Amino acid sequence: MxxxxxxxxxxxxxxxxxxxxxxxxxxxxxxxxxxxxxxxxxxxxxxxxxxxxxxxxxxxxxxxxxxxxxxxxxxxxxxxxxxxxxxxxxxxxxxxxxxxxxxxxxxxxxxxxxxxxxxxxxxxxxxxxxxxxxxxxxxxxxxxxxxxxxxxxxxxxxxxxxxxxxxxxxxxxxxxxxxxxxxxxxxxxxxxxxxxxxxxxxxxxxxxxxxxxxxxxxxxxxxxxxxxxxxxxxxxxDTASAVAAVPAAAGETGWAYVSSGTWSLVGVETPQPVLTDAALTANLTNEAGVNGTTRLLKNVMGLWVVQECRRAWDNADFAALYEGAAGVPAGGPLIDPDDARFLHPGLDMPDRVGAYCAETGQPVPRTPAEVMRCVLDSLAHRTVDVLEQLEAVQERPIRTVYVVGGGAQSGFLNQLTADLSGRTVVAGPVEATLMGNLLVQAEASGAIPRGGVREVVRASELLTTFMPSGPVPAGERERFRRLTVRRVTDEALSRG
Structure with missing residues (x-):
């Protein structure tokens, strides 16, 4: 260097x-x-x-x-x-x-x-x-x-x-x-x-x-x-810049990323596009990455629902909201965060969460802590859904999940993802998009060697690792899958 x-x-x-x-x-x-x-x-x-x-x-x-x-x-x-x-x-x-x-x-x-x-x-x-x-x-x-x-x-x-x-x-x-x-x-x-x-x-x-x-x-x-x-x-x-800064080691295999912010981009890096029938059925996207790579991923709802709920609660403190959610028992109501009702902005977002739960025969979360727990549990489930789809489409196991972007700061959500997926979750850098942007420029100007972006990220950042804390309760993943049947069925019908 x-x-x-x-x-x-x-x-x-x-x-x-x-x-x-x-x-x-x-x-x-x-x-x-x-x-x-x-x-x-x-x-x-x-x-x-x-x-x-x-x-x-x-x-x-x-x-x-x-x-x-x-x-x-x-x-x-x-x-x-x-x-x-x-x-x-x-x-x-x-x-x-x-x-x-x-x-x-x-x-x-x-x-x-x-x-x-x-x-x-x-x-x-x-x-x-x-x-x-x-x-x-x-x-x-x-x-x-x-x-x-x-x-x-x-x-x-x-x-x-x-x-x-x-x-x-x-x-x-x-x-x-x-x-x-x-x-x-x-x-x-x-x-x-x-x-x-x-x-x-x-x-x-x-x-x-x-x-x-x-x-x-x-x-x-x-x-x-x-x-x-x-x-x-x-x-x-911005996601391509964030993925450029994923701190995977040279030659490391079996990893996926979650670029976590308003949206969650859950994907893997591949040397070429994957245009198979299985990828189409899974509705995966092939987006370009740096140095000729392809980002095989799915764009799913991220912290948007959390952000809109917080706005409805007079911009309550994020740390307090996460702490409140952690105090709510597991096994509560779940939503499909990719349901169309959650796409648009509005101060009624907590009410939309409650309405979804009522329509699906679940207890309605009443307090901000209960709503947050419902949303965070659901986001973790949705992330695991996509990880499983990526494994099936590329026919390769995923052992490590790198969470970059703003969501890397949510230790509670990252631990939920580790627990539900049974995989190691590594969080950081939070400023992955900025780092990827800056280091691609530095590489192009000759300030670092070609292919040296991730080496600089690892040298510059402290990362946090989350290990699965125990087996997933029986039926928990199936409970979420049942809630998403309507959306998956609608997608299949729309594809003819």
Missing amino acids: SAEVSRHIAVDLGASSGRVALGTLREGRLSVEVLHRFPNGGVPVRGGLYWDLLGLWREILHGLKLASSRGPVASVGVNSWAVDYGLLDDEGELLGGVHHYRSARLNGVMERVRETVGDGAIYGATGIQFLPFNTLYQLAAERPERLSQARTLLMVPDLLHYWLCGARVTERTNASTTQFYDPLSGEWATPLLDALKLPTHLLPPIALPGTDLGELSPEVARETGLHGTRVIVPATH
Whole structure:
């Protein structure tokens, strides 16, 4: 490892907040300092739901100004959530707003598209999990007049890179979430879009993680004080950046990851896409990773339900909520966290949890502690469901589960996952997305050797290990499976 100091900036945009962080690489260790935090979320306008991209841009510029005061910075890169995009006109100006993936405009669109071309054609071309907010369905929901004015489609982090330096590309990991990217060719799945009569001329070239897009534009350099700083594309999908920082050892096998935040992304890393009938039946997704890898995973509900319940409880302290849940006896009511009723925001989330329990003949949780225990038990069960599906599809055992992201801080949830799965759970790093973003930039700029990202993570982080504490009570897993029969049956019927 080089003894020289290398500094890089990561912009990390999540569904509820954003950060600008400065990473300092010294003697093979990475230290991360969050310089600026700011809120994010959907803005309702006339029945629609949008992201405030201009507000995010203002906050990003402020964070870059703070970073410039710390000395020379080699590079900057942006990651964000997936699937959402902006449209540019002939002049490169943003057309209208950037729709939020939880917008009601998508109701029924996925079903219509699937009826038009069939699940086999979509999955065979893309290998992507069927989710109602995928970019494919968002594009199909666009008004024809808006599409006719558009000349370029840029995913959210690519749009921000464009504003930073003027380059119009789509980074591979985020392109792979659209459901119109071909994982075998590494190019856009244009025949699929042609079959749906959707425009393909909007799609820019695809760039790999680590691509150097050039220096910040003169305008941005003057505004921020960052001169000579380059824009290096990280893995722009936040989950891909987080998985890049999974602290698995070189050559380690039999591991899976949970990128745990608002969503839980439960998956394994494979050398190539898995496009089998078994993967389609399990509704697994093949998303691109760094260094040519594939992230075979399922996108399931994460801490979103917890976050919305907390909001309904006047933003109660997280630690107190988890402590309260730990004091509630096991074996209580369960929900299917992927039930459609839990997808949308609302201060009635605790009531939705209670309604689900009542409808399924279970005791209704009344107190925040009881609701939290119900939700956390259910999230652990759902994680184990997906681990079992991944084992079956790849026909390989999973012995260790790495939990990265915000959920790594929940010792209670991680112990539940270890107990229910019978597997070792290793938690950390919490800031996996930031670390993955920063270290991909550092690798591309030559500050660390190729393939050295995970070595730096292990050298930089303290990890916590959770071992199964005993056998799972008889019938506990079957009790959860019975609750999810309705959703699984609906998914099977929708696939025809």
